Amino acid sequence: MSELLNFNYPPEPAVDRVTLFADVILPLPLPKLYTYRIPFEMNDEVLVGARVIVQFGAKRVLSCIVADIHENAPADYQAKYILDVLDDKPIVTAPQLKLFRWIADYYMCTIGEVINAALPSALKLSSESRIQLHPHFNPEEDDIPLASQEVKIIYALQQNPALTFTEVGNLLQLKSYHKYIKSLIQKEAIIIFEQVSDRFSPKVVKKIRLTEHFVQEEGMLEELFNQLATKPKQLDILLNYLQKVPVHQNIHLNSAGIEKSVLANNPHLSKSSIDSLIKKGVFEQFDQIISRFPVDNTVSLQPMKLSEHQEQAKDEILGLFKEKDTVLLHGVTGSGKTEVYIDLIKHALEAGGQVLYLLPEIALTAQIVTRLIKVFGDKLGIYHSKFSDNERAEVWQGVLSGRFQMVVGVRSAVFLPFHNLSLVIVDEEHEPSYKQYEPAPRYNARETALMMAHLQGAKTLLGSATPSIETYYNCKTDRWGLVNMHKRFGEAQMPTIELINVREEQQRKNMHNHFSGKLVTAIEERLARNEQVILFQNRRGYAPFISCDECSWIPKCQHCAVSLSYHKYNNELRCHYCGYHERMPHDCPACGATTLRSMGFGTEKVEDDLKLMLPNAEVQRMDLDTTKKKNSYQQIIADFESGKTNVLIGTQMVTKGLDFENVSLVGILNADSIIHFPDFRAHERAYQLFVQVSGRAGRKGKPGTVLIQTRDPLQPIFRKVHSNDYTSLYEHEIEERMRFGYPPFARMIRITVKHPDEKISENAAIVLAKDLTDQLGTQLVLGPEVPYIFKIRNLFLNEIHVKLPRENVNLRAAKQAISKVIQQLYLLPDFKGIRVVADVDPA
Numbered sequence: 001m002s003e004l005l006n007f008n009y010p011p012e013p014a015v016d017r018v019t020l021f022a023d024v025i026l027p028l029p030l031p032k033l034y035t036y037r038i039p040f041e042m043n044d045e046v047l048v049g050a051r052v053i054v055q056f057g058a059k060r061v062l063s064c065i066v067a068d069i070h071e072n073a074p075a076d077y078q079a080k081y082i083l084d085v086l087d088d089k090p091i092v093t094a095p096q097l098k099l100f101r102w103i104a105d106y107y108m109c110t111i112g113e114v115i116n117a118a119l120p121s122a123l124k125l126s127s128e129s130r131i132q133l134h135p136h137f138n139p140e141e142d143d144i145p146l147a148s149q150e151v152k153i154i155y156a157l158q159q160n161p162a163l164t165f166t167e168v169g170n171l172l173q174l175k176s177y178h179k180y181i182k183s184l185i186q187k188e189a190i191i192i193f194e195q196v197s198d199r200f201s202p203k204v205v206k207k208i209r210l211t212e213h214f215v216q217e218e219g220m221l222e223e224l225f226n227q228l229a230t231k232p233k234q235l236d237i238l239l240n241y242l243q244k245v246p247v248h249q250n251i252h253l254n255s256a257g258i259e260k261s262v263l264a265n266n267p268h269l270s271k272s273s274i275d276s277l278i279k280k281g282v283f284e285q286f287d288q289i290i291s292r293f294p295v296d297n298t299v300s301l302q303p304m305k306l307s308e309h310q311e312q313a314k315d316e317i318l319g320l321f322k323e324k325d326t327v328l329l330h331g332v333t334g335s336g337k338t339e340v341y342i343d344l345i346k347h348a349l350e351a352g353g354q355v356l357y358l359l360p361e362i363a364l365t366a367q368i369v370t371r372l373i374k375v376f377g378d379k380l381g382i383y384h385s386k387f388s389d390n391e392r393a394e395v396w397q398g399v400l401s402g403r404f405q406m407v408v409g410v411r412s413a414v415f416l417p418f419h420n421l422s423l424v425i426v427d428e429e430h431e432p433s434y435k436q437y438e439p440a441p442r443y444n445a446r447e448t449a450l451m452m453a454h455l456q457g458a459k460t461l462l463g464s465a466t467p468s469i470e471t472y473y474n475c476k477t478d479r480w481g482l483v484n485m486h487k488r489f490g491e492a493q494m495p496t497i498e499l500i501n502v503r504e505e506q507q508r509k510n511m512h513n514h515f516s517g518k519l520v521t522a523i524e525e526r527l528a529r530n531e532q533v534i535l536f537q538n539r540r541g542y543a544p545f546i547s548c549d550e551c552s553w554i555p556k557c558q559h560c561a562v563s564l565s566y567h568k569y570n571n572e573l574r575c576h577y578c579g580y581h582e583r584m585p586h587d588c589p590a591c592g593a594t595t596l597r598s599m600g601f602g603t604e605k606v607e608d609d610l611k612l613m614l615p616n617a618e619v620q621r622m623d624l625d626t627t628k629k630k631n632s633y634q635q636i637i638a639d640f641e642s643g644k645t646n647v648l649i650g651t652q653m654v655t656k657g658l659d660f661e662n663v664s665l666v667g668i669l670n671a672d673s674i675i676h677f678p679d680f681r682a683h684e685r686a687y688q689l690f691v692q693v694s695g696r697a698g699r700k701g702k703p704g705t706v707l708i709q710t711r712d713p714l715q716p717i718f719r720k721v722h723s724n725d726y727t728s729l730y731e732h733e734i735e736e737r738m739r740f741g742y743p744p745f746a747r748m749i750r751i752t753v754k755h756p757d758e759k760i761s762e763n764a765a766i767v768l769a770k771d772l773t774d775q776l777g778t779q780l781v782l783g784p785e786v787p788y789i790f791k792i793r794n795l796f797l798n799e800i801h802v803k804l805p806r807e808n809v810n811l812r813a814a815k816q817a818i819s820k821v822i823q824q825l826y827l828l829p830d831f832k833g834i835r836v837v838a839d840v841d842p843a
């Protein structure tokens with residue numbers, strides 16, 4: 001009581017109104033945030049992380065995310081008012097905003113581009129152009145001369161508040177209606193605005209239940225039975241309902257009702273009688289929002305019991321987490337890393353934290369999700385690009401609301417609105433597919449996840465059998481913790497690796513197309529024993545190119561400097577860079593001869609040849625061409641898991657983390673195409689690919705064999721793969737990297753100059769390289785050089801590489817200098833239409 005009496009009311013503030021401003025992120029690639037003024041009445045409604053509607057430019061109305069609220073009016077322009085508030089709760093969390101800023105800074109793009117990539121389209125700042133009458137235009141009074149088509153539009157706008165462009169087209173029955181819209185805008189009769197529509201539409205089912213008074217009031221149900229005594233069809237429906245929803249036993253069951261379709265689809269019940277009962281008021285219809293993700297309540301298995309090795313690894317990880325934020329679990333293929341993750345996740349969830357589990361490949365999510373769902377049930381959200389917009393929006397909302405305490409996903413899952421993250425797992429951390437090439441933000445999900453964990457005080461566990469050199473270096477220099485698992489789980493042994501010399505086999509006439517006799521025999525043996533085989537070829541399609549035997553003509557893409565790949569299943573020649581395609585010609589268009597021949601080979605040809613050689617084998621192919629549909633990954637993997645197929649042929653998709661117990665043979669058809677990458681990472685990548693694909697063999701008891709076909713068996717890399725000698729690979733690589741100043745001792749930025757004119761592209765790159773050199777010094781700027789594929793989508797490319805040493809260089813300042821130099825280049829009239837793309841830490 002006394003406390004209350006002693007309470008001093010604060011004095012009335014001298015200024016009674018605070019004027020607030022909001023910095024907003026527009027969904028546009030703008031270099032800066034825009035500041036808008038918050039109308040005083042909205043002071044409490046505008047929230048950081050929520051969407052608001054603003055006018056941008058003269059004629060556009062857009063929705064955007066509030067990034068900051070403050071009292072500082074912008075110095076150099078008059079702030080416009082925010083028009084409306086879309087969300088009453090933030091849809092982007094505070095740590096997320098920090099992360100998005102970091103991504104924009106680090107990867108040299110705009111925060112608008114980050115937001116655009118981050119938000120599922122269904123939540124996106126979506127807008128559709130519409131027109132409405134100009135507020136100052138009065139069709140009755142203003143006597144602006146209007147064409148007859150324009151009059152039609154104005155008339156329609158007097159009847160409707162707004163029209164979409166499509167509606168205008170339909171109205172005029174014209175395709176080229178834009179000129180009338182443009183003319184009306186010029187005459188100030190109409191304005192364009194962007195209709196902001198919230199496209200997230202929850203999934204709804206129609207349900208029915210008994211109207212309340214039949215349930216609540218004594219005797220009403222009996223009364224109803226009497227009423228329906230003469231209407232057997234309706235009575236049937238009532239009985240059927242009560243059988244499924246025994247309201248007479250428990251009246252509370254009624255409110256949930258049942259899905260209308262359950263009754264409507266029952267062939268023994270009359271559909272029209274259901275509707276009659278609804279009309280009569282016996283039943284009422286209602287909509288219920290349901291989840292797009294079926295909730296599986298039946299399974300809640302305990303995780304597997306960890307082996308002694310796994311238990312020890314887990315303890316070491318937890319021990320290291322006490323001192324370090326990041327730990328690498330370096331465990332050989334098949335060592336059982338996944339179960340260790342599951343155990344750690346379980347602990348993190350029990351302690352109330354959120355967990356993110358990143359995987360490099362959708363194919364892999366399909367398999368791991370089955371394992372995770374058994375343990376974590378409906379706490380688990382799944383996030384990747386094969387999901388529809390609405391499903392992605394549902395996961396987004398679910399993470400916000402806490403419904404999904406953990407998420408498994410690929411790259412883009414790092415954008416989800418975690419706010420209480422305690423553990424991040426990056427499985428197969430070495431994978432280049434964590435890096436996005438196109439479009440901006442060109443981010444690496446591993447680095448982004450590390451930053452996200454850092455911002456939220458979470459721990460990160462990286463896992464791999466073949467860690468990236470950079471990661472291992474961080475462990476060796478003690479920044480990160482390192483835990484090893486040297487042995488496969490249980491009785492399983494590492495596979496034996498054998499090289500097949502293709503040159504010799506050819507001399508011995510022992511090659512059947514691209515299969516050596518040895519490989520074919522080995523496949524036959526495995527199939528006879530009812531075991532399974534994985535074949536790896538790092539190229540999709542039938543052949544990487546075709547050529548005329550007579551005149552050597554090779555079909556090229558019209559838009560890119562590459563030859564067209566031949567795809568036999570649809571008899572097409574296709575560009576793998578721009579998607580251009582044409583029918584495979586019958587004769588050579590150059591000389592008319594009928595001697596077109598396919599050169600080299602892709603997965604499609606491997607499949608074809610194998611089916612001819614082993615007609616009884618059940619063969620399936622997994623590559624970009626066979627996995628376009630939403631569930632195709634799952635289907636292919638399920639068929640192989642169940643033994644319906646016995647040979648799986650694929651591109652790098654089949655190499656990553658997949659776990660099949662019955663695979664005893666892995667064949668690599670053309671190892672040489674993997675080794676000859678022109679890149680400082682060539683060695684590392686080749687090692688990772690060989691070891692990973694080999695690692696699919698012999699994972700459960702049965703001994704595994706790997707057959708590698710090569711023309712050059714003396715390549716030193718094979719020795720390292722053969723002995724599974726990561727340490728020697730690392731030591732060799734790290735020395736080279738140090739000597740030549742490559743990552744981890746430097747950071748690379750690849751700057752690509754693009755222009756439709758070859759000469760302009762080249763000249764711009766020369767000028768840019770010079771300007772960069774002036775800023776950063778000759779040591780750090782390499783190039784320009786013309787890349788191997790010098791034209792993509794009709795743009796000629798030139799590349800410059802900037803190497804920024806880790807020590808003694810201010811990364812931030814260097815990037816700012818680079819951005820500035822690029823901006824200046826844009827201003828030069830000679831280089832009109834130039835595009836410059838900076839890719840930080842290119843993969």
Ligand SMILES: Nc1ncnc2c1ncn2[C@@H]1O[C@H](COP(=O)(O)OP(=O)(O)OP(=O)(O)O)[C@@H](O)[C@H]1O
Nearest residue numbers: 304305306307333334335336337338339489657659
């Ligand atoms: N504690 C356990 N109890 C029973 N089975 C286990 C256990 N741990 C792992 N396994 C089994 O061992 C196999 C290999 O495990 P897992 O797939 O986790 O290996 P990994 O280390 O992730 O390999 P990769 O690096 O190749 O992805 C799986 O089939 C898994 O079910």
Ligand SMILES: [Zn+2]
Nearest residue numbers: 557560575578
């Ligand atoms: Zn092309």
